[in-house]
Amino acid sequence: MTSTTESSCTTETVKGTHRFQICQFSYGNVGDNDYIRSGTFRVGGFDWVIVYCPDANCIDGEGYISVYLELMSKYAEASALVDLRLINQVTGEPCTIYAENNVPNQFNSSSFEEATWGREKFMSKRSLKDSVYIRDNCLVIECVVTVVHELRVSENKAVCEVEVPPPNALEHFGKMLKDTSGADVTFKVRGETFPAHRAVLSARSPVFKAQLSEPMKENKIWHITVDRMEPAVFEALLHFVYTDSLPTMDDLDRAEKNAVVQHLLVAAIQYGLERLKLMCERILCMSLDVENVAVILRLADQHDCRKLKEACVDFLVPAERVAVMASHDYEIMKLFSPSPLADVWEKSRRPRRSSP
Template sequence: MVRGAHRFKICQYSYGNVGTDVNADGFIRSSTFRVGGFDWAILYYPHGYGDDSEGFISVFVEFMSKYDGATALVDLRLINQVTGEPKSWCSFFREDEDPIRFKSGSFEEATWGKERFIRREALEDSVYVRDNCLVIECVITVLGELRVSETKALCEVHVPPPNALQHFGKMLEDTSTTDVTFKVEQETFAAHRAVLAARSSVFQKQLSEPMKKKTSHITINRMEPKVFKALLHFIYTDSLPKMDDLDRDENNAVLQSLLAAADQYDLERLKLMCARILCTDLDVENVAGVLWLADKYNCQKLKEACVDFMDSSNRIDVVVASQGYQLLKRSSPCPLTDAWEKRSRARISFR
C-alpha cells in the first residue's frame, strides 16, 4: 500500500461561495495531487452538498484519474492552526475494514466524504479557523492488488541501504586527511579540497591545481561560523544539520544566511531546501526580510510565498506597519515595497 497526504488551504473562509474560486455547483476543488499512481483532489462545499446539509460544510475526496479505478482508505481531517496538529473528522482508515472502490465516471463512484462534515457555526472562533483561513488535510492509503507467486527464490541476499553519505560525514569530523582550512571569524574549519570541488563549481575554481599553493588557508569574510559549519555539513552529507539549540528567530536567521551562502557557492539544492523551510515559517515580522532575500537571490517560489502571505487576509497592512518592514525599507529597500504600500493605502481608502 502507498500512503500520501495533501493539505488544502481555504482562504477568505468567511466569504463562503462568493468569488471566482467557487464552482457554479457551489464547490471549490483543490489542486490535483498524486498518491499510489492515481490523481486525487479535495472538494469543499462552503454551504454544504445536498438538501440535508444546510448550515454545514461538505468535504469529499475525488478520484481524478480517467478510465481507471483504485482501492483506497481515506481520512479527512481539519488542522488545528494553533498547534499545527490534524484532527480526524471523517475517516475510513482502518486496514481491517473493506476499503473504498473509486471509479472514474459518476460523482457517486468517484467521490467519498461527508455531506454534514461540520457545522459552520462550530468553526467560528475555533482553533481550525485563523486569519480567515481553514486548512483541510486528506490522507489517502492506496491498496494494491494481492499477488501470489508460484515460484520461490532459492536464496535471498540482503543488501543494506546506501551509506556513502555517512562515510563522507565522518570524513568531515576526522581532520587527519584534510588538506585545506578555512578561517571564519575566530573559528577554523578543516576540509578536503576534492570533496568541496566535486560539490561546488565555485570551490572547484578556487581550489584548482594552479591555485593549490595559494589556497591551503582561506579566510571567509562576511559569514558567521555557524552558517559556514552548516554549509560544510550539507556539502559532505547532502542534508541540513540539526539546529535544536537555536530558538525560532535564530534558526530563521541562520537559514536566511545559509540561503545566501548557497547562492554564493552555487549549491542550488541547499538553496531550495532553505527556501522551502522559510516558506513554512513566515510571520509579519520576518516576511519583509525574506521577501527581500528571495528577490535578491532569485527564489521565485519563496517570493510568491511571501507575497501570498502578505496578501492573505489583509496581512499587508500589518506587515507594512511592522518593525521588520520599516528596518528593511531604511537599510535595503525591496523593489516591491512601493507597490505593496500603494496597495495597502488603496485598501485603507476603500474601507
C-alpha cells in the same frame, strides 16, 4: 529475520505427429463405409486416429474431402491442440490446412461428435486435382496433436536471499568531515577553524573548484579566510557539502534557526549549491510569520528567489498586511530595498476615492 519461498505453476504438454497415406485417391470411397480411419497412434497417454471422408456430402454440389481427429480411448476426456496438414509431395514439406493453436479443444470419447475435431470441407477435390499434394494418385494427411495436461503446481522452495544494506556513502563522508587527519585545506571564519578536503569541495561546488584549482605543493595545507559569514552558517554549509543534508540545529530556537537558514541561502548562492538554495527556500516558505516576512521578502527580492517571493506575497493576506507594514523590518526594507512590492502595499493602504 524474514524468509521468502516460491512455487511455480506449469502446464505439461506432449506433442505427437501421425501421417496417413491415402492410396488410389481418385477411386474415392470403396465399400459401405462413408469414412476411413487411420491406424491408431498414441500421444499424451491417449489413443487417436485420423478420420478421412473422401466424399463429403455438400449442398453446393462441389466435392470435398473431410478430415478429423478422433479420440479412441474409451471413457476418456482429453484437451489438445490440433494441426491438420497436407504434405507437399514435391518439397516434402507439410502445409497447414486447418488448425487450432490457441485454445485447446476438449475431446470426450462418449460420442462421435464430442470425440472428433476437424473440418467437413477440408479441401475441394477440384483444388486437389493436379496439385502438389497428389503424386502417383496418393494423398498424405499429417496430423500434429499436442495434448495439454492439467496444471501442476510445484512444492514450495526457499528463495536464496542476499540482504543488501542501504547506501551509506554519505554516512562515510560525514565521518570524513569529522576526521581531520586527511584534511588538506582549512577555512578560518571569524576566528574559528574548519578543516576540509579539497577533492570533496571541488567535486561539490564549482566555486570551491575554481578556488582550489591551483596545484598543491607536497605536504602543503591551504589556509583560506572566509569573510562576511558566521561560523554556524559555514559549518552548516560544510555539513551539506559532505552529507547532502542540513544539520538538525536542535540547539537553536525558531528565530535563530530561521536566521541561520536565511544566511545559508545566501551562502548557497555564493558557492553555486543549487540544491541547498532550494532547500533553504523551502524551509523559509514554511516558516513565514508576521515578524520575518518582510526580511525574507527583501532577501528573496535581492537574490531573485521567485518562488520564495511568491510565498511572501501570498502570506500577506489583508489581515496580516497591516501588522507587517507596521513592523520595523518593513520600514528598513522601504529604505534599503524599495522593491515594486512595497509600492503595491502602500497603494493598498490608501482609501479608494468615491466616485462623484
